Amino acid sequence: MVTSSATTGTAQRLAAGLRLPIGIVAFLALSLAVLGIDQFVNALTLGAIYALVALGYTMVYGIIELINFAHGDVFMVGSFIALFISSSLLGNDGSITDLPLLAGSVLILFALTIGIMALVGALIERLAYRPLRRAPKLAPLITAIGVSFILQNIIQFFFGPTIVSVPQLVPIEWSIQVAGARVPLLNLFVIATSVLLMFALQLFISRTRTGRAMRTTSMDRDASSLMGVDINRTIMITFLIGSGLAGAAGVVHGLYYGNTTFSLGFQSGLKAFTAAVLGGIGNTAGAALGGFLIAFVEVGASAFGYGRWGGAIVFSLLVIFLVFRPTGLLGSHTGDRA
């Protein structure tokens, strides 16, 4: 086969490369103008949470082409684990104003929750998905749904079917002034944490040996197996990381909203999955982008008084993208035809 003459003009290529950043900046400026700074910061915060969850969907899909329906519920379980650690183990019932103590508590909270959820995710993979790796495609999808349902109901059994409040460790009064508006430090903390985690993930994927193994496995599992990549280990690590990030999202959700419920994972899961599709499923940068987009759409909808329809709007976006641009905004390596 012949490579076509690659004589695209430099200017043209530059324009193509710049289209996305310019689009993002324009989108942000527009949202800021439309929503005002308060809602804008809210949307960014919500987007950070969606992005963290969407990463797990996209990583797992990228590597084994499975929509891990249970992932939203892993996020939900994470928020409850964080609640348990925060209130029962650390004995918090409100905000902490002593800075060193706050930093320590938050650190312990993140470390423990991420660790536990990573293990839970890996356990789910080992028990429910790995035995079905060569089974017909429907089988792991059905187990994923089953696992999702089991997780929801275990939590409902222990914590009840109502909304449960979570201690908001970072005092909501702490804030800074930006252009005349009060921006809570809590929001900035949430955004900063998520962005930090996402950068760490990008570094991990691009720089480490395991990260490279993950990328090659997602491109061609059989070939990378022949090249000496331990497939089972790589997939396990993908689940560890994805679920750990979902755990972190759970912590952040609790800190930010101060509550959680057993059905959290279902709705947020659907939205985070939409985010992954929007960005181009299998593409980690795309998932982050998609998460923020979804959040802006949702916050925008409620700003105009259609908050109740947020779910329906996001779902319509999902269908529109699947139909007209199944590869998402940033594209992905998985074609829609085998």
Added chain:
Amino acid sequence: MSRIGEAIGAPFAPVRTFFRRHRSLGIFVGVLLISIALPLITRVPPFDGIQSTNAWVNAFTTAAIYAMLAMGLNVVIGFAGLLDLGYAAFFALGGYTYAFVASPFTGVHLPFWPMLLAGGVVGAIFGVLLGAPTLRLRGDYLAIVTLGFGEIVPITLMNADKFTDGVNGIGGIDKPNIPGILQFTLTNPWPMYGLVIMLFALIMIMIYRLEDSRLGRTWDAIREDELAAESSGVNTVIAKLQAFAVGASIAGIVGVVNAAKITIVTPDQFRFAVSISALAAVVLGGMGNTIGVATGAFIIYLFQSILLKQLNTLVENFNIPVLNQIDFLEFQYVLYGIVLVLMMLKRPQGIFPAHRRMREFGPLKSAKRGSK
């Protein structure tokens, strides 16, 4: 087991050949016999001690409604191999369609019988509406889109309160009646039982006929190898759409019956759990095996609504310290999840495997070896 069955059935060989040739009649007679036998059994201890015969008949009616849902979902999942996770949405649309044209809420009172068909048409329309854009995509995308649809329909029904009265739902729905002959009432479960049994037999016959037709083979082909099916001249999008529409219209019809039976529809009746319970019945009974799926639905329904309830009363009566805090009915949802996971891992072909599915998943041993 089949050998014993053959030995017992030997004297009935002419009967069996007769019904093999006239399968529709066989289904009809079989369903009729079972529907007569079931109420009789409830007169015998220990069943008579659990609840009154009327309550039993009511439970069987609900179980049969649930079984019809499962059979419809089985067309989509078991035959065409498409994972539909929002099946309850079509059930809801059928129910609301009937509620809308036969209740004091709108003041319109159309007769029940034509609406049975209308429910099917509404189901099919929405099936096409959802399936047409998405059936070209990979199967797992379809799963997530239907999941979203199943979530959006109850939310919409809840939020569009001008048209649906929101969370309260639409109540006082008309019961069916045959003018001058039979009036359905809330206190007498028998007419509804009869109606549901007839419909059950009819739907089962139709599904079997479809399975054996050119269309059924098309579904087999798509499930096995979509590209090969296209290259055999099958228009896969249309065939998948047909499966989707058939499944959705069965759900729509059953939705109408269900609304007429319980005389109220609320968004809460059509939550995700309903879709999952139908999926659990399909997986338990054996994907692709219509009778197996119906049986699976009966088993799950009776287990959750009779056995778990009994467990509650039992624990209450004996006053066991820790256990009496627990509402065992809440376990029904965990049950669905466990059924899905365990069946897929240990017996993907279901307890009553369809011939074809057994071939696809292979015997248990080879399925296990394949996992390594």
Added chain:
Amino acid sequence: MSAAKGKPMLKARGVTRKFGGLVAVSNVDFEIPRGSISAIIGPNGAGKTTFFNVIAGIYAPTSGTIELDGKPLISPPTGAGREPILLLVPTIPFIGLAIYFLIAIGGDTGLVEGVASVSVALLGFVCALLLNIVRPAWYNRVIKRIGVTRPARPNDMVEAGLARTFQNIRLYKSLTTLENILIGMHVHMRSTFLGALFKSRQVREEEAAAEQRARELLAFVDLSGMENELAKNLPYGKQRLLEIARALASRPKLLLLDEPAAGMNPKETEEMTALIRRIRDELGITILLIEHDMRVVMGISDHITVLDHGEKIAEGLPKAIRTNPKVIEAYLGRGAAAGH
């Protein structure tokens, strides 16, 4: 059958197919004489299978057209951006009807009227959707006027008289051989949805006839007595035969065989060659094959086309191809050509 006896069975003009920056097939002109056995050969990665897939309707060409038996069926898709119009325009009358209902009823819009009008509009939309999926021929002609062309899909090509086999056999593995063939007959069966539900006499007769013909086809490829065998339990060679029988079930005018003798021992290869000849001679079906085994190609082909790097480098009779320096060069490299 067709009046145009001398006309080619298949005519490809300037067919190009790109994948991103890769040009897999480049500007190929190609004809298959009616009633011939033609072959496409070329080194690995020459674009043979891609070309095959373009003919079969699996990949739309980037440019170029393909005619089967004088009917133009495949050309690059155009006007994809106008597809939303196709959905909306047919809906407009229904929306108009809905608005008329609302106005006719008067200013005070009741619940029922509102829902009824929305339903009418929805119904219209569903009809438009269905039209775009079913794509009847008249509809394709209409949308061509507004600049939307849609290349034939694999199932359309089968309907137009083309059938194919795959390089890596793609049978319905868990179905029986008989069922495999019955599915192959799909396009010639007329039973409808309602017919199946009510099991009309026409449907029953058609089923019986189809089964009869399926048995004949199995006999033709020498698989008699294996009707109820599962496809995946057949030995490799017999799976190839079954796949050919399934392709024949659609009564093609042109049969595409993708490496029919791959992985076969000499005896099986010989039988396969004989079968291909019989298909042409007894059934009158034109055959196009891709094959790596040169003995097979040279032995049965009337006409050979050589592809290399996606381009056609030679065509003609087997004898001419064998001695064509360009072909030798493509297969053995530059040095070898000089040495010969």
